[in-house]
Each structure stands twice: as structure tokens, then as C-alpha cells.
Amino acid sequence: xxxxxxxxxxxxxxxxxxxxxxxxxxxxxxxxxxxxxxxxxxxxxxxxxxxxxxxxxxxxxxxxxxxxxxxxxxxxxxxxxxxxxxxxxxxxxxxxxxxxxxxxxxxxxxxxxxxxxxxxxxxxxxxxxxxxxxxxxxxxxxxxxxxxxxxx
Numbered sequence: 741x742x743x744x745x746x747x748x749x750x751x752x753x754x755x756x757x758x759x760x761x762x763x764x765x766x767x768x769x770x771x772x773x774x775x776x777x778x779x780x781x782x783x784x785x786x787x788x789x790x791x792x793x794x795x796x797x798x799x800x801x802x803x804x805x806x807x808x809x810x811x812x813x814x815x816x817x818x819x820x821x822x823x824x825x826x827x828x829x830x831x832x833x834x835x836x837x838x839x840x841x842x843x844x845x846x847x848x849x850x851x852x853x854x855x856x857x858x859x860x861x862x863x864x865x866x867x868x869x870x871x872x873x874x875x876x877x878x879x880x881x882x883x884x885x886x887x888x889x890x891x892x
Contacts (some may be wrong), residue, residue: 761866765816765889768869772815773802777873777884784875784882786813807832809842810876816889817869824852824868824887845876849885856889 754760773789788802800818805811806828814821831851835843852872859865872887 762890765867765869769816769871769889775802775813775815775873777813777875779882779884784877784884786811786873786875788813807842809878810845810848813873815871820868820870827855828852844878845874845883849874849887852887
């Protein structure tokens, strides 16, 4: 079940200064398929490997549209990616309805980081086991950001 007494939750540090739950989430990202993001002065592009986990399963969606100006690519647990993408879609819609403008890409990534950080501060919660590449375009040009479970 558990490897040791320090991997029960994300707020327990081991004597070596490690948080095992964050390491497990990072390992889930490493087990995921390859995702590449490229950014130039005028464009940002996401590319993902589309493969089926087995012969009877369908392909998993790795590139997700958030809004007209923003999208994400997923590596790791797709269920965690679905939670974060739904959160981003909700915030993008909220920005359009309340402020009449698109959600800035930098602010969207900051909101994902804040949501993920709360899981490491509450007992019984786990870090998201997904890595995201977030691209978008706003008034200042194209943007490419990375989200990882470790926050590094």
C-alpha cells in the first residue's frame, strides 16, 4: 500500500527533506506521452504523441482547447488534466462575462498554480499528476508556459 510512513499525504516531509507525494506525481508525468511546445515571435504551437494505451482502447486526447486564444497539451494522468482544463475553461468564461475580455494567459497559468498549491497544503489531498504546456496569444504576443507537479 504505502512505501513508508512519510508518503501518506503531501504535507509530510521525510527526514531527508523529500515529499514523496510530489515525487509520485512527477513520476506519473514521466510515464506520460511526449508533448512539445514551440514559440516564435508570432506563433505558438503544441504537438503531442497520440497513442492508444492498448488495442481495445481509444486514443486519449492530449491537446485541449481552452478558449479561442488558449490551449493546453497534457502529459501524465488525463483525469487530473481534465479537472484542470475544466477549471481553466470556467475561469476563461468568467473573464469574458465579467470583464468583457479574454483571460490573459499568464494569469491563467498563475491560477492553475494556485489551485495546485492548495492540494499540497491540505491533509488528504494529493498533487496533480499531470504536466501541462499552456500556449496562448494576447496583446503582447504568443506565450508558452509549463506546469509541473513539483512547481519547478
